[in-house]
Every structure is written in structure tokens, then in C-alpha cells.
Amino acid sequence: MGVAQAADPVLNLYSARHYPTDEALYSQFTQATGIKINRVDADDAGILARLKAEGSASPADVILLVDASRLWRAEIDGLFQPVKSKVLEDAIPANLRAKVADNGGTPWFGLSTRARVVVYDPATVSAADVDSYEKLADPKLKGKLCIRSGSHPYNLSLFGAMTEHLGPAKTEVWLKGLVDNMARSPKGGDTDQIKGVASGECGVAVTNSYYLARLMRSTKPEDQAVVSKVKVVFPNQSSWGTHVNIAGGAVARHAKNQDNAVKFLEYLVSPSAQKHFADGNNEWPVTKGVQFDNPALQAMSGGSFKRELVPISAVGMNQIKVQQMLDRVGFK
Known part of the structure; x- marks a missing residue:
């Protein structure tokens, strides 16, 4: 029985990507x-x-996560096995994958x-006042x-990347500045922050780019009303570039x-899959030269933007x- 099961062409996927558009991928x-x-x-x-609970009995073959810090944590906890793949190494820039492990493979x-972008209310805030993460403080x-x-x-x-750019001491001062500038205590998701700017509750907010792209592509009148009241900035274009996170x-x-x-x-790094990440879920491809048709991503960034290169x-x-x-600065 075990031999027959092993021969079956199956893949057990544990996924934190809860995006309906991935079904097509x-x-x-399978096809x-x-x-x-x-x-x-x-x-x-x-x-x-x-x-962790399943241990060696886990049926999982592939893990998909949607954040760099969680991927790093899983690597440290020994939940991945480093793999060697010239296809993956050639397709994915070195700063967007884990460091090579002792066995020569890559853990993730x-x-x-x-991108972690800044959305602002042009009626009360000028783009020049929010064109870098530092200025948010x-x-x-x-x-x-x-x-x-x-x-x-x-x-x-984002804050981990700022620590690389500024050093811990300056980053902590910057975080305290963010706390001092808050319109309200942190609550809700990124879409809520965008809506807070549109409603006038805030003048500026931080959001992942795909949340804004979803609103831009929505046909709902209330979403279009939100989009009409906000503008977006890709921070630090004149210095180290905008922070990007990964799935x-x-x-x-x-x-x-x-x-x-x-x-x-x-x-998942093939041109068709990479195009799907862009057109289907408003994410940017990791591979170079992939052509995509997402109008929101094009409108948001003008087609391209400078990205930070922090590993x-x-x-x-x-x-x-x-x-x-x-904890020290009281950022909840």
C-alpha cells in the first residue's frame, strides 16, 4: 500500500495564500x-x-507563506529542507531568497x-512630506x-528593513516618532488604513500595494469613491528604494x-505563473522581464519603481x- 501511495502523482500543499485567483494556478x-x-x-x-505539531508525521510537501519574517522563523525552527534547483536560483534574485544552507541548498x-507604500490625502498632505519612510515620523x-x-x-x-538602513538606535527613535504622529491607536488591516485616509480620519497611511490595487480594480462605487480621494507614494525613490516584502x-x-x-x-517562477501573480493577485513578479496586464499596478507605479535591495x-x-x-516605544 505504501509503495502504491508513494507512486501516486500528488502534492500536499500547506498554503497561507488565501487568494481565490490562485485556484487557476x-x-x-495539475493539467x-x-x-x-x-x-x-x-x-x-x-x-x-x-x-510543529505534526512533526515527522506531517504530510506537507510544499509550504507557501506570505511574509519574510515568517519564512525566516520557519527556517530557524527547522521546518524546511534546503533544496538545490538551478531553475529557482537563476530565476529569483539572491536578495529575495534565503541564504544558502550548509548542504548547498536554499531553504526558501x-x-x-x-511593496509597502504610503497613501495620503492630497487635500491635507503634500507628496513631498511623505516621500520617504523617515518623514512619517x-x-x-x-x-x-x-x-x-x-x-x-x-x-x-518594514521595520526590520529600516533597522538595516538606519541602525537600531535611529530606528527606535523613528518608531517613537510614528507613535507620536498616530491619528488613532493601530487597528484593522491595510484596507482599513486606506479607507481612514479617504474618510478624513487620517492624513497618511501605510499599506501593502496589493490592497490599494484591489480597490483600484474594484467595480464597487464605494471602492471607487475611496480611490478618488487618495494618492500613493512609493517611498525612498531618491535613496535606497521602496521596501518590498515577499510571498x-x-x-x-x-x-x-x-x-x-x-x-x-x-x-511558480515560470512566465505564465509569474504573470498570474501580477494580473490575478496584484503582486509584482520576482523574475525579470515578465510582461503583465494589470492596469492598477501600471497606474500606481508608472510601470516601475526603485526597490530596496536589503536581503x-x-x-x-x-x-x-x-x-x-x-514594546519600548509603546507601538501596539
Whole structure:
């Protein structure tokens, strides 16, 4: 029985990507390879907890997570197995994948990117006042900043990147400045921050780019009303570039279908899959030269923008240090 099961072309996927548009990706992979995907959906934290609880009995072959700090944490906890793939190494820039492990393999790979952008109310705030992350802590924005919880992985990753750029001491002063400038205590998700700017509750907010793109592409009148009242800035274009986070993938440590797992990750960096990340879920491809048709991404960035080159692995490593800083400055 065990031999027959091992020969079945299956892939057990644990995914934190809860995007309906990904269904097409999975079905295309099955059509192309004959490999059936069995999927378990949960958030990043839920998937990591499940992997730890299952241990060596885990059926998981591939893990998809949506944040650099969680990928780093899973790597440190020994939940991935480093893999060697020339396809993945050639397709994905070095700063968007884990450092090479002792066995010469790579523990995890970035598969798509999302920018941490600034949305502002042009009636009360000028673009020049919010064109860098550092300026968000300027006292002239006092009472105008809306942002989700500092402990959310998207913010932990941004703050981890700022620690690389500024050093811990200056980053902590900057975080205190953000707290001083808040229009209200952190609450809600990124879409709520955008809506807060549109409603006049805030003058400026921080959001992942795909939340704004969703509103831009929505046909709902209330979403279009929100979009009409805000403008977007890609910060730090004149210095180190805008912070980008990743959604990434890895082969599970106890994968039973390793070849299928690597084949799936390689499929996700193919031109068709990378185009799907852009057009289907408003993310930027990690591979160069992929042409996509997403009008919101084109309108938002003018087609391209300068991205920071801080290694995503370094961003992840800073998360514990960042959390301690957040506690000290009272950033909830």
C-alpha cells in the first residue's frame, strides 16, 4: 500500500495564500503535470503551528507563506529542507531568497513581491512630506498617521528593513516618532488604513500595494469613491528604494513527494505563473522581464519603481529586535 501511495502523482500543499485567483494556478499545474494538489489553507501562524505539531508525521510537501519574517522563523525552527534547483536560483534574485544552507541548498524562495507604500490625502498632505519612510515620523504629521499593529508581520518586515538602513538606535527613535504622529491607536488591516485616509480620519497611511490595487480594480462605487480621494507614494525613490516584502515557498522538512514539490516551486517562477501573480493577485513578479496586464499596478507605479535591495533574510532576522523596540516605544 505504501509503495502504491508513494507512486501516486500528488502534492500536499500547506498554503497561507488565501487568494481565490490562485485556484487557476493550481489547476494549470495539475493539467500540465498530472500531479494532483491536496491543499490545506490557514494563515502563516496556523501553518507553522500545525507543522510543529505534526512533526515527522506531517504530510506537507510544499509550504507557501506570505511574509519574510515568517519564512525566516520557519527556517530557524527547522521546518524546511534546503533544496538545490538551478531553475529557482537563476530565476529569483539572491536578495529575495534565503541564504544558502550548509548542504548547498536554499531553504526558501520568494515567489512574488508586494511593496509597502504610503497613501495620503492630497487635500491635507503634500507628496513631498511623505516621500520617504523617515518623514512619517516628522512632527509636522502629528495626529495624521494611520497604520496597523506594529506586531503585524508586514510591519515587522518594514521595520526590520529600516533597522538595516538606519541602525537600531535611529530606528527606535523613528518608531517613537510614528507613535507620536498616530491619528488613532493601530487597528484593522491595510484596507482599513486606506479607507481612514479617504474618510478624513487620517492624513497618511501605510499599506501593502496589493490592497490599494484591489480597490483600484474594484467595480464597487464605494471602492471607487475611496480611490478618488487618495494618492500613493512609493517611498525612498531618491535613496535606497521602496521596501518590498515577499510571498514565498519552501519544501517541507518531512516532504514525502520531494520531486513533485521542487517541480511545483519551479512552475511558480515560470512566465505564465509569474504573470498570474501580477494580473490575478496584484503582486509584482520576482523574475525579470515578465510582461503583465494589470492596469492598477501600471497606474500606481508608472510601470516601475526603485526597490530596496536589503536581503529578505536579514529583514527576518531583525524581527525579535524590532519587537523589543516596539514594546519600548509603546507601538501596539
